[in-house]
Amino acid sequence: MNDRPGSPTPTAPTGGGRTHPGPAAARAVHVFKRYGSTVALHDAAITVHTGQTHALVGRNGAGKSTMVSILTGLQAPDSGEVTFGGAPAPRLTDRDAWRRQVACVYQRSTIIPELTVAENLFLNRQPRRGRLVRWSTLYAEAERVLRTWGVDVDPRQAAADLDIERRQFVEIARALSFGARFIILDEPTAQLDGAAIERLFGRIRDLQAQGVTFLFISHHLQEVYEICDTVTVFRDARHVLTAPVADLTRTDLVEAMTGDAAAQRLARDRPKAAAGTDLALDLRELNLPGAYENVTAQVRRGEIVGLAGAAASGKSELAETVAGLRRATGGSVAVCGVTTRPGDVGAALAAGVGFVPQDRHHEGLVGDMSIADNATLTIPRRLGPAGFINPSRRTAIARRLIDNLAIKSSGPEQPVSDLSGGNQQKVVMARALANDPGLMVLITPTAGVDVRSKEFLLDKVEEVAAAGAGVVIASDELDDLRICDRVVVMFQGRVVAEMPSGWQDRDLVAAMEGLAPDA
Known part of the structure; x- marks a missing residue:
C-alpha cells in the first residue's frame, strides 16, 4: 500500500523538512467505516509524525472528511485503531x-462573530x-495565549x-490553548x-518549530509542495500511498489521486472568437469607490476572459457588479x-447573465433544499404559470441539468447538503446554465x-464558450485562468495588464502582486 505509482523523479525538498520523523503524533490503522451500503473508509490508514506538516489529499468522496471526523472524535470507526502519541x-x-489531543480548523470558520476574541478563545470555560x-x-x-502563539490580535476586538x-489564527490559538499540539487544517487557503x-x-513553520504538528488538507497541490513534508493519498475510500513530498513528482501525485495517467489538463485548440463577433459584455468607465475605478473592458461571444488579481484587487467586486449584486x-x-x-440581479438575469458566486456555502446554495429547487431558482417563470410551480416540469428540467453536469446523486429531490463539494459546485453551475446565458460570470469556480x-x-x-456565450472567470487560481483566451489583471482596483x-x-x-515581470 505504500508503493508509489511509476518511478518518481526526486525534487528538492520544499516543506519544513524533517529528515528523521519523531514519534507518531496521530495514527489510524485498519480503519473501516460504512454508512448503509456506502463504504466511506476501507482498511484506511494514516500516520502523522510529530513536528511534520503532513498533507492528506484525494478526490471528493475519497474518504478524507470521514477520516478527519474519526481523528477528531466526532464519530467512531466501525473497526480500526486510533492513537495519539502511542496512547489509545x-x-x-x-x-x-x-480537545487536549487534536483540533480541526475548518474551511468554514467556527468563530462566533457576536463575541470578542477573548470570549471565543475561552468559550464555555471563562474564569468566574x-x-x-x-x-x-x-x-x-x-x-x-495570543502572545504565546504569536497572534497579533486585540483580545477585546469583536x-x-x-x-x-x-480568524484562522485565533482558531489555531484556541486549539493550542486546550493543550492540543496536533492541528488539522481543512482547506485553510x-x-x-x-x-x-x-x-x-x-x-505554520513557526509553530512547527515549537513542536506543533499539522495535518494539511487541500485541493491545491502546489501548496502541498510548498509547505508539507509528507503526503498521504486516499482514493475510493482506501489508502493509496504515503511518501515524502520531495520524492513525488506532480504527475505521480495526480495519478495516485485519480487512478489514471490522464489527470493532467492538456491544452486544446478551441476556436477563438472572431474580431467582429457581437459583444457579450461591454463595460464602460465603471467605478465603485473602495473596490475599483475606471474599468473599461469587453468580452465577445465565444470568448473566455480571465479577471486576475489578489483579494483586494477588485476583481470579485467587478464580477459581482456585472451579475447585479x-x-x-x-x-x-x-x-x-x-x-x-445598476445593482439589479433581476435585470442581469433578464439580460442573459449566468452567475457562479465565490462561496457556494454562503452565496451559492440553500443547503436544506433539493438539487431541483437549487438548480431552478433562476428560472421560476419556466416552472409554471402565475408563480405556481409545476413539479413535473421542475423535475424534468432538473434531470436534464443533472445529466448535463454529471451530478452524482440519488435524484433531483436529494438535498444538496448531502452532496460532496464537487457535486455541490456542479449544482451551482447547473443553476447558472439553467437560464441559457449569453454571458457566464464565474468567481473562483473550482475552489x-x-x-x-x-x-x-x-x-x-469551454463547452459554454464554444456554444457562443461569453465567459468571465474572476480568479487567482492559475489553472482556472489557463483556459482563458486572455487575462485582464487588476491591482488595487485598477486594470494594470492584459495578457494573451x-x-x-x-x-x-508578478502583475497580480503589482510587480514588474522578470526580464
Missing part, C-alpha cells in the same frame, strides 16, 4: 480529552467568581471585525489571497447589447473541489 484515543464522550465572569482575568489570559486570515497564504505558511456609482454595464440597471471535478467544470466552461493565452506563470503572478 479517548472515549468518544470525553470531549475535553479529545461564583456566577460572574472575571473579565479582567479573561482578557489577561486571552492576551497571554470577532466580526476580523478578516478570514486572523480556500478564501485567502497570495500574501495571506504566505503569512499562514510562515505561522453590487451597484456601481459610475459607468455602464451592457450584457448582450442590453444595458442593465475547494477535487482534481477531477475541477477538470470537469473547466471543460464545461500562453502567458508565463511568473509574469502573471
Whole structure:
C-alpha cells in the first residue's frame, strides 16, 4: 500500500523538512467505516509524525472528511485503531480529552462573530467568581495565549471585525490553548489571497518549530509542495500511498489521486472568437469607490476572459457588479447589447447573465433544499404559470441539468447538503446554465473541489464558450485562468495588464502582486 505509482523523479525538498520523523503524533490503522451500503473508509490508514506538516489529499468522496471526523472524535470507526502519541484515543464522550489531543480548523470558520476574541478563545470555560465572569482575568489570559502563539490580535476586538486570515489564527490559538499540539487544517487557503497564504505558511513553520504538528488538507497541490513534508493519498475510500513530498513528482501525485495517467489538463485548440463577433459584455468607465475605478473592458461571444488579481484587487467586486449584486456609482454595464440597471440581479438575469458566486456555502446554495429547487431558482417563470410551480416540469428540467453536469446523486429531490463539494459546485453551475446565458460570470469556480471535478467544470466552461456565450472567470487560481483566451489583471482596483493565452506563470503572478515581470 505504500508503493508509489511509476518511478518518481526526486525534487528538492520544499516543506519544513524533517529528515528523521519523531514519534507518531496521530495514527489510524485498519480503519473501516460504512454508512448503509456506502463504504466511506476501507482498511484506511494514516500516520502523522510529530513536528511534520503532513498533507492528506484525494478526490471528493475519497474518504478524507470521514477520516478527519474519526481523528477528531466526532464519530467512531466501525473497526480500526486510533492513537495519539502511542496512547489509545479517548472515549468518544470525553470531549475535553479529545480537545487536549487534536483540533480541526475548518474551511468554514467556527468563530462566533457576536463575541470578542477573548470570549471565543475561552468559550464555555471563562474564569468566574461564583456566577460572574472575571473579565479582567479573561482578557489577561486571552492576551497571554495570543502572545504565546504569536497572534497579533486585540483580545477585546469583536470577532466580526476580523478578516478570514486572523480568524484562522485565533482558531489555531484556541486549539493550542486546550493543550492540543496536533492541528488539522481543512482547506485553510480556500478564501485567502497570495500574501495571506504566505503569512499562514510562515505561522505554520513557526509553530512547527515549537513542536506543533499539522495535518494539511487541500485541493491545491502546489501548496502541498510548498509547505508539507509528507503526503498521504486516499482514493475510493482506501489508502493509496504515503511518501515524502520531495520524492513525488506532480504527475505521480495526480495519478495516485485519480487512478489514471490522464489527470493532467492538456491544452486544446478551441476556436477563438472572431474580431467582429457581437459583444457579450461591454463595460464602460465603471467605478465603485473602495473596490475599483475606471474599468473599461469587453468580452465577445465565444470568448473566455480571465479577471486576475489578489483579494483586494477588485476583481470579485467587478464580477459581482456585472451579475447585479453590487451597484456601481459610475459607468455602464451592457450584457448582450442590453444595458442593465445598476445593482439589479433581476435585470442581469433578464439580460442573459449566468452567475457562479465565490462561496457556494454562503452565496451559492440553500443547503436544506433539493438539487431541483437549487438548480431552478433562476428560472421560476419556466416552472409554471402565475408563480405556481409545476413539479413535473421542475423535475424534468432538473434531470436534464443533472445529466448535463454529471451530478452524482440519488435524484433531483436529494438535498444538496448531502452532496460532496464537487457535486455541490456542479449544482451551482447547473443553476447558472439553467437560464441559457449569453454571458457566464464565474468567481473562483473550482475552489475547494477535487482534481477531477475541477477538470470537469473547466471543460464545461469551454463547452459554454464554444456554444457562443461569453465567459468571465474572476480568479487567482492559475489553472482556472489557463483556459482563458486572455487575462485582464487588476491591482488595487485598477486594470494594470492584459495578457494573451500562453502567458508565463511568473509574469502573471508578478502583475497580480503589482510587480514588474522578470526580464
